[in-house]
Amino acid sequence: MTGSDSLKQLPLKGLPLKDLPLKDLHERAGAKFAPFAGWDMPVSYPLGVLKEHLHCRAHAGLFDISHMRLFEVSGADAAGLIATLCPVEAAEQAVGASKYTFLLNENAGVIDDLIVTRLAEDRFIIVANAARAATDEAWIRDHAAGRDAAIEALDRVFLALQGPDAAAVMDDNTIDISGLSFMSGFEPRPGWFVTRSGYTGEDGFEIALPLDRASAFAESLARDERVEWIGLAARDSLRLEAGLCLYGNDLDEETDPVSAGLLWAIPKDLRGGGPYVGAKRLADIVAAGPAQKRVGLQAEGRQPVRAGADLTDPDGNPAGRVTSGGFGPSVEHPVAMGYVPVELAKPDTQLFADVRGKPVGMSVVKLPFIAKRSQKG
Amino acid sequence: MSAVSTVYYTEDHEWIRVENGIATVGITEHAQEQLGDLVFVDLPSPGATVSKGDALVVVESVKAASDVYAPVDGEVKSVNEALGSEPGLVNSSAEGDGWLWTMSIADDSQLDGLMDADAYQKSIA
Numbered sequence: 254m255t256g257s258d259s260l261k262q263l264p265l266k267g268l269p270l271k272d273l274p275l276k277d278l279h280e281r282a283g284a285k286f287a288p289f290a291g292w293d294m295p296v297s298y299p300l301g302v303l304k305e306h307l308h309c310r311a312h313a314g315l316f317d318i319s320h321m322r323l324f325e326v327s328g329a330d331a332a333g334l335i336a337t338l339c340p341v342e343a344a345e346q347a348v349g350a351s352k353y354t355f356l357l358n359e360n361a362g363v364i365d366d367l368i369v370t371r372l373a374e375d376r377f378i379i380v381a382n383a384a385r386a387a388t389d390e391a392w393i394r395d396h397a398a399g400r401d402a403a404i405e406a407l408d409r410v411f412l413a414l415q416g417p418d419a420a421a422v423m424d425d426n427t428i429d430i431s432g433l434s435f436m437s438g439f440e441p442r443p444g445w446f447v448t449r450s451g452y453t454g455e456d457g458f459e460i461a462l463p464l465d466r467a468s469a470f471a472e473s474l475a476r477d478e479r480v481e482w483i484g485l486a487a488r489d490s491l492r493l494e495a496g497l498c499l500y501g502n503d504l505d506e507e508t509d510p511v512s513a514g515l516l517w518a519i520p521k522d523l524r525g526g527g528p529y530v531g532a533k534r535l536a537d538i539v540a541a542g543p544a545q546k547r548v549g550l551q552a553e554g555r556q557p558v559r560a561g562a563d564l565t566d567p568d569g570n571p572a573g574r575v576t577s578g579g580f581g582p583s584v585e586h587p588v589a590m591g592y593v594p595v596e597l598a599k600p601d602t603q604l605f606a607d608v609r610g611k612p613v614g615m616s617v618v619k620l621p622f623i624a625k626r627s628q629k630g
Numbered sequence: 631m632s633a634v635s636t637v638y639y640t641e642d643h644e645w646i647r648v649e650n651g652i653a654t655v656g657i658t659e660h661a662q663e664q665l666g667d668l669v670f671v672d673l674p675s676p677g678a679t680v681s682k683g684d685a686l687v688v689v690e691s692v693k694a695a696s697d698v699y700a701p702v703d704g705e706v707k708s709v710n711e712a713l714g715s716e717p718g719l720v721n722s723s724a725e726g727d728g729w730l731w732t733m734s735i736a737d738d739s740q741l742d743g744l745m746d747a748d749a750y751q752k753s754i755a
Contacts, residue, residue, distance in 0.1 A: 285664075302692040303667040486666065486693040555717075556670050557690050580669040580692050587670075609672075609688065 273319050274410050274464050275471055282475065282482050289485055290384035292320040297484040305487040306582040309453060310623075313416035314483035314491075315474050321411055322386035323446070323461055324379040324393065328402040331375050337396055339369060340510075340519040340529045346371045351436045351448050353518050355510060356392055357531030361538060362506040363513070365389050366498065368459075370438040370448055378407075378438070378446055380459070382500045396530070409446070410467030415457030415491075417626065418479040423447075423458055426473055430458065435627050452488070454495030454625040493588050494581045496549060496620030502560050503547060503576045503590055509535065512543040512592065514620075545573060546598035549620040550589040552606065552613050557587040562606040564591060564615070572597050572604050581622055588622045589615070638701070638741055639750035645725055646701050646744065654732045657689065657698060660754050662724040666691045668717040673709040674731060680706060682740055687730050689720065701744065703736040 270293040273279065279286075284295035295317060298305060308314060326334060335343035339354040346352060348371050356364035365385040370378045381389045386406075394404055414422060423430045428441050430449065435456070438448030444463040451457035462470060474480050483491075489499065498504045498513060510516055516524065516539070523529065526536045552558045562575040578589030589606075597604065602617040635649040643661035647654045662668070672688040680686055685697040686706075709731045713719055720728035735741070745753065 296693070297666055301667050303669075306692070486691075490692050556672060557695070559695060580690070582669075582692065 271320075273317055275317055275319070275468060278468060278471060278475075279317065279482070284482070284484060287485070290320060290382070292383060294320060295482070295484045296486050298482045300481055302484070302486045302490065303582045305481060305483045306490050308481045309416045309483050309487065309491055310455060310583050311416070312479045312481070313414055313418040313422050313457075313477075314453070314487070315471070315480050316413040316415065316483050316488055317410070317471070318413050318459070318488075319409070319411045320383035322381045322383065322389070323407040323409055323411065324381065324390065325376065325405045325407055326379060326393070326397075326402055327376045327405070328400070329375055330401040331377055332371075334393075334397050334400050334402040335369060335377055336528050337530065338393060339367070340523045340527060340532070340535065341369060342520050342523070343369075343371070343377070348373060349437045349439055351438050351450055353436075355515075355518070356389060357510070357529065357535065358506055359531055359534065360506075361509040361511075361531040361534040363500075363504045363508055363510060364392060364506060366500055366504055366515075368448065368450060370446075372438070372440060372446075380411075380448075384501055407446075407461065408464065409444075409461040410464055410471070412460045412462070412467075412471060412474070413451050413453075413457060414460065414474060414480070415451045415453040415455045415483075417456065419455070419457040422474060422477050422479055425477065426470070428458075428460075451627065452495070452497055453491040454497070454621060454623055454627060455491075456627050487582075489577075490579055490582060490588075493577050493579060493590065494583055494622045495625060496590065496622065498547070498590075499577055508592075509538050509543070511535070511538045512545050512547065514547045543595060545592045546595050547576075547590060548593055548598050549618040549622065550575060550578070550591050550604070550606075550615045551618045551622075552587040552589065552615050554613070555587065556608065556613060558589050558606040558608055558613055558615060562591075562608055562613075564593060564604045564606055565612075566597060567603055567605070575606055584622050590620065593617065637747060638744035639747065640699075640701050640744055641753070642699050642701075643754075644698060644701055646741070648735070648741065651735060652707060652732050653702065653704070653735050654729050655698075655701060656729040657720065657724055658750070659724045662721050662728070665689060665696060666693065666721075668720050671710075671713040671717045671720065671730065673713065674706050676706050676708055678706045680704060680733065689717075698730060700733070702733070702740040704734040705736075707732045707734060
C-alpha cells in the first residue's frame with residue numbers, strides 16, 4: 254500500500270458524517286473539512302498546516318476535539334470498576350490526578366488509550382477516542398453490570414488549548430489554572446471539566462464545557478492574538494513529533510502496551526498481575542519480553558515515509574512496518590514511527606522502507622523528535 | 631510566456647501549457663489550495679517515456695501524498711529542479727514557477743479531450 258491519494262478525490266464530499274456542535278464557527282474561520290472517525294472535522298484553516306503547527310509550538314493553538322467522548326463513572330464502586338477496566342491503581346489515585354491508561358482485552362491488546370481523571374472519591378471522567386467511543390462504552394457498561402457504578406456519556410464541547418502561551422491565555426479568559434499541574438484536572442464551573450494535558454508535546458489544557466457556553470468561550474479564545482485555530486492535520490504532525498500514539502495507526506487490539514513502549518503508563522505493582530482485564534497476559538509479555546517494539550524512524554532525505562510502508566533490514570528481510578509517518582514542520586524533516594522486531598529496535602539501526610516500490614533508507618531513532626515542554630506533575 | 635502558448639486543464643487538476651510542441655505540466659491553483667503546504671515533490675527522470683494516465687509525480691503535503699498523472703503520451707524532457715529545495719513553490723506559484731515537468735507530445739489528438747480555463751473553472755465551481 255502506498256498511502257497515496259489521487260487528486261481526483263478532491264474535494265472530499267458526500268459521506269454521511271456527524272457535525273461538530275461548533276461547525277458554524279469553524280466555517281466562519283475558513284476551515285477545510287475532512288472525514289475522521291465518522292465526523293466532519295476541520296482539517297486545516299487558512300493559515301495552513303505548516304504554519305498552524307509552528308504557531309502551536311511558538312504561541313498557542315486551539316483545537317476542537319469534540320469528536321472525542323467523555324464518560325463519567327460515578328458511584329461507591331467507581332474506583333473498583335476503573336481498576337478492573339484499566340491497569341491503574343484507581344483506589345490510590347489522588348482526587349484531581351489524571352492518568353494516561355488503556356482499556357485492555359484478555360490478550361492485553363489495547364481496546365483504546367484513555368485519560369482517566371479522578372474528580373472525587375466516587376467520581377471519575379474517562380476521555381476516549383472518537384473512533385473507539387461506541388466500543389469503549391459497550392465494554393465499560395458490560396463490566397459495570399452488577400456494580401455500584403453509573404456510566405454517563407457527557408454531552409459537551411471539548412476544546413484543547415496547547416502551546417507555551419496556553420496558560421496565560423487561560424488565565425486571561427478567567428479560568429484559574431494557577432494550581433493545576435500537568436496531568437491533573439478539575440471542574441472550574443458546573444458542567445465544566447479542565448485538565449492540564451494534551452497531545453502535542455506542549456504545555457496545555459483540555460476543556461470540556463456545556464454546549465450553551467461553548468461558542469462564546471471558543472470565540473473569546475480564538476480572538477486572542479496569541480491563539481490560532483489548529484486543524485486535525487497539524488494535530489497529527491504535532492503528536493507525531495511528540496512521539497505519541499494515534500489509536501488505529503500505532504495502537505490496536507492486536508498490540509499490547511509493552512510492544513508499544515507504553516509500559517511506563519502501568520504502575521510497577523500491576524506489571525506482574527492485577528485485578529484488571531488482560532493482567533495475566535500482560536505479565537507474561539513483560540516476563541518474556543515483546544517480539545516487536547514501537548520505535549521512532551527517520552528517513553534519509555526529505556521524502557516522507559507514511560503509514561503502511563513495509564520495512565526491511567539491509568539484507569532485504571521483512572522488518573516490520575511504518576504505522577505513522579509524515580513531515581515534522583518543527584524538526585524540518587520527515588518523521589515516522591513503526592513496529593520492528595525487538596532485535597532491530599536499537600537507535601541507529603539501518604532499515605529500508607518501501608515507498609511506492611522504491612527503497613528509502615531509515616534509521617531507528619529515539620522518541621520524541623522534539624523536546625517535550627509539557628510540565629511534569 | 632509566448633503569445634502562441636495554449637493552456638489546457640485536466641479533470642485531475644493539472645494544467646498543461648503547450649509551446650512549440652513541448653508541454654509544461656503542473657497542478658492547478660485549486661489543487662494546491664486543497665493539498666496545503668507541500669513538503670516534498672517526487673519528480674521523474676528526464677528521458678523517461680510515459681503514457682497518458684501514468685502516475686508520474688507524487689506531491690506530498692504534511693498530511694498526504696497525491697499522484698500527478700501524465701496528461702498525454704510522450705517523453706519527459708526536464709523537471710523543475712528548484713522544487714528539490716523549495717517544494718513550496720508549488721503553493722506560492724502553482725501555475726508559474728511551481729511547474730513540475732516538461733514533456734514531448736507523441737499524439738496531439740490527446741489534447742483534444744482536455745478543458746480550457748473556462749471549462750475547468752466551471753468544473754470546480
